[in-house]
Amino acid sequence: MADTPTEADPDPHEEIMRATYRALREHGYADLTIKRIADEYGKSTAAIHYHYDTKDDLLTAFLDFILDQFKDTVHEVETTDPEQRLELLLDKLLVDPRDHQDLLVAILEMRSQVPYNDQFRERFQQNDEYVQYLLRTVIDQGIKTGVFDDVDTDHVAQALMIIVDGARTRAVVFDEEDSLETARQTAAEYVTAALVADD
Amino acid sequence: MADTPTEADPDPHEEIMRATYRALREHGYADLTIKRIADEYGKSTAAIHYHYDTKDDLLTAFLDFILDQFKDTVHEVETTDPEQRLELLLDKLLVDPRDHQDLLVAILEMRSQVPYNDQFRERFQQNDEYVQYLLRTVIDQGIKTGVFDDVDTDHVAQALMIIVDGARTRAVVFDEEDSLETARQTAAEYVTAALVADD
DNA sequence: CCCTTTTGACTAATCGGTTAGTAAGTACAT
DNA sequence: ATGTACTTACTAACCGATTAGTCAAAAGGG
Known part of the structure; x- marks a missing residue:
């Protein structure tokens, strides 16, 4: 049965x-x-x-469960070329989610509970810090090897996070997976304009 | 009392x-x-x-109530210069919300209900279309008067919406109003890179 | 007197959580 | 191998509290 x-x-x-x-x-x-x-x-x-024991315990465990899944999908890729590494990372953040729409919805919904749940906030902040760290690392590597301009790493990483979050939010709310595509393009445009050395 | x-x-x-x-x-x-x-x-x-009559009726009316408030804060400004108009519109979308954090939280939270509530989806889609229309209008005007490059209006408007949504989401989830500032800067960078004619 | 508004008392359903008890498996000394 | 003790995983029944919603009565201003 x-x-x-x-x-x-x-x-x-x-x-x-x-x-x-x-x-x-x-x-x-x-x-x-x-x-x-x-x-x-x-x-x-x-x-x-x-x-x-409690519903709260279950939900906190569940948040850990789905954030672990998310981390798995973003897990670092083996490449030494900074530009390619950044492209692949952005792909994982913006293209991959199309096959994991349910995960995206679940994350968005639990995220909107952050103002009312300290456990949730803590975990989302940690997760966010992790992704931002990945971005910063790639950008820094690119700057060190001269592939990228000597920009404000923090600012660029945060800007990319904003684009990623915006796209993922819109992909859920309006099911236009279109927005993920647009965001991927926007992120690429932004990287080219802000990062790639053109001298 | x-x-x-x-x-x-x-x-x-x-x-x-x-x-x-x-x-x-x-x-x-x-x-x-x-x-x-x-x-x-x-x-x-x-x-x-x-x-x-029902809780649902009340909540739908409430969504109309807060979306009207949102529309009021974004209401068009009287300027003929496209570049200035775009700047002011982005300011209203990204700087203003700091004084209306509660409104931001409420909107975010109700928005995450869209996958489960057709009434909500309908209204959010309409609201989104309105903001996007404002952006497209300004951009088109800029192109017509030669201030902006002849870009894909739809794409640029959508890209800006992604940045706006991402910033507003992050401003709520992590109370760093920092992200609104970063987003404002990112939007400005994007406008400069993608729109402003440099020939 | 009427009409809008509000209350108090109510209902049926559901909420998260507790309880006692059961069935199956494991561990281990004899 | 057999009996005893303990653990894991569960169920049925139940708890008090809360849920959205109803209804008759009452309040109170025009």
């Missing part, structure tokens, strides 16, 4: 995270209840509470 | 909208209930239901 009548499912925690994912996708954060998660899990609500 | 024991408050609808605003700011969308709105309103929940 179940959709995966195969082998035993290993970790209940992992299963609950996936169930939370599905429940969130279907009902949205505001209407996300233990009951709905339990339904997706295929077990009782008490089963959820056996593994997670 | 009330905080405004002055004159008679005219429109109950307006008062309820303001109460909703306060309740939303304090508890967040996910924990926004009729009871909390009624508490802010200073009346019973039944009083709310007298003016709005």
Whole structure:
């Protein structure tokens, strides 16, 4: 009857995270209840509470779960050429998400809870710092090897973050995946205008 | 006992909208209930239901309420110089919000409900189209008068929208109003690089 | 007197969370 | 191998609180 009548499912925690994912996708954060998660899990609500004391604990664990997924998709690439490295990183931030639209929605929605949840804010800030660090590193490398102009690394990294966030937000709100494409182009234009040495 | 024991408050609808605003700011969308709105309103929940049949009706009306406020802050400026007009428009989209942080939070939060609420999506799309129209108009005027290069108006307008949305999102999530400043600078850099004729 | 507005009391449903108890598996000494 | 003890993973039933929404009655100004 179940959709995966195969082998035993290993970790209940992992299963609950996936169930939370599905429940969130279907009902949205505001209407996300233990009951709905339990339904997706295929077990009782008490089963959820056996593994997670409170709803808050579960949601915090879930945020860690999806941010880990995000980190995986952005994971660094093996290239020594700074320009190519930056291009690939921006691709991962702006092109890849099209295949992970659900992840994008989940992240956006939980992010909008930041003003009301300290746990969420802490984790999103840390995640943001990580991505910004990746960008800064690539830009710095480019400057050191003379491929990029000697610009304000912090400013450029932040500017690119703004473009990335804007594009991802718009890709979710208006499902025009178009905006990811436009953003990719905009980011490229910005990099060329602000970074690439033209002397 | 009330905080405004002055004159008679005219429109109950307006008062309820303001109460909703306060309740939303304090508890967040996910924990926004009729009871909390009624508490802010200073009346019973039944009083709310007298003016709005359902919670959904109220929230849709509230979205119209805040989007109208947004439109007011962006309202066009009287200038004929395209470059100055664009600068002022970007200022309104990126500098002004610092004095309306609450409005920004409310909009962001309701926007993240778009995937689950058709009414919301419709209104946000219309609002977005309006802002984009303003941008396109200014850019077109600049091109016509030769101040701007003959660029793809649609693309540039969309690129600026991405920057604006990204900045506003980041300004809410990380309270660094810094990001609005950075975005303002980034937008200016982008305009210079992509629009201003340099021949 | 009427009409708008508001209240208090209510309902059915759902909320997050607790409880006692069960079934299956593991560990280990005998 | 067998009995005992303990752990993991769960269920059914239930808890008090809260949810959105209803309705008859009452308040109160024109």
